[in-house]
Amino acid sequence: RKYIADHEGYIRYDHIGEGGYQESEKVIQKLLEERSMALGIQMASTSSLVDIEEFQHTVFRTxxxxxxxxxxxxxxxxxxxxxxxxxxxxxxxxxxxxxxxxxxxxxxxxxxxxxxxxxxxxxxxxxxxxxxxxxxxxxxxxxxxxxxxxxxxxxxxxxxxxxxxxxxxxxxxxxxxxxxxxxxxxxxxxxxxxxxxxxxxxxxxx
The missing domain is CATH 2.60.120.260 (Galactose-binding domain-like)
Structure with a gap:
């Protein structure tokens, strides 16, 4: 089971079991944007943090x-x-x-x-x-x-x-x-x- 908390410590995402990589990344991206706005920080890039397909391929490859x-x-x-x-x-x-x-x-x-x-x-x-x-x-x-x-x-x-x-x-x-x-x-x-x-x-x- 995994939890994702925002910059104030509140749980914003809860997932049980394997998978959910795409959804997890979207939540992380959204929370990073919220944190940047709250702190007045400009994000260096809005591109994807993780190539989910490549991540899954590497993890499960024989x-x-x-x-x-x-x-x-x-x-x-x-x-x-x-x-x-x-x-x-x-x-x-x-x-x-x-x-x-x-x-x-x-x-x-x-x-x-x-x-x-x-x-x-x-x-x-x-x-x-x-x-x-x-x-x-x-x-x-x-x-x-x-x-x-x-x-x-x-x-x-x-x-x-x-x-x-x-x-x-x-x-x-x-x-x-x-x-x-x-x-x-x-x-x-x-x-x-x-x-x-x-x-x-x-x-x-x-």
Whole structure:
């Protein structure tokens, strides 16, 4: 619960729960104007104090996710029941449910301290995220199929490295942009991989 008081100490706004950012900012702006008039002070600017959309985007955006057990330690980012098994090849099963801000590899993946490598013929990664942009840091040649909310990646969400509809070709080590949208929102991302050897280090978000 939050309260906003005026310059004389009277409660002028009361809000319970999350949200209400736009309304709160309008109240603050109004009270600042009242205070300035009462004290004979000219306000330096009448522009918005806070970019509310950007504030909400930053607060709720999915954080960087690490596939290496060394970097992911104590971050609780891997959602799979099998967990990290340092140096081992782990057979990750299809999750029954997925949780926001956690990733779920499916198939046989070798656990390295800085990454995971697909060792089975096929594999995939599922992720429920909230962001405008999604990138992966990866290496080794691979062709990936990208799906969003169970369907091939729509053109309006396609990142700059997507080709031929929903395909991403990894040809060298680096960062690849797979999702690029105008607004921040939550979606289920699925990356399908054909052939062993694909290695992924990190998800990053914008």
């Amino acid at each position: 954080p960087e996710l690490y596939f290496g057990f060394k970097f992911a330690q104590n971050r609780n980012q891997l959602g799979s029941d099998e967990g990290f098994q340092p140096g081992s090849i782990v057979s990750y099963s299809e999750p029954e449910n997925i949780v926001l801000h956690k990733f779920y590899p499916i198939g046989n993946w070798k656990n390295y301290d800085d990454s995971m490598e697909l060792v089975s013929e096929v594999g995939s990664i599922k992720l429920l995220y909230n962001a405008k942009e999604v990138n992966i840091v990866t290496e080794n040649n691979a062709e990936l199929e990208i799906f969003l909310d169970g369907k091939p990646l729509p053109g309006e969400y396609a990142g700059k490295d997507i080709i031929n509809g929903n395909t991403l070709k990894v040809s060298e080590a680096g960062l690849y942009n797979i999702i690029n949208s105008d607004t921040s929102s939550s979606h289920v991302l699925e990356i399908n991989v054909q052939g062993p050897g694909f290695q992924i280090f990190t998800f990053t978000f914008g």
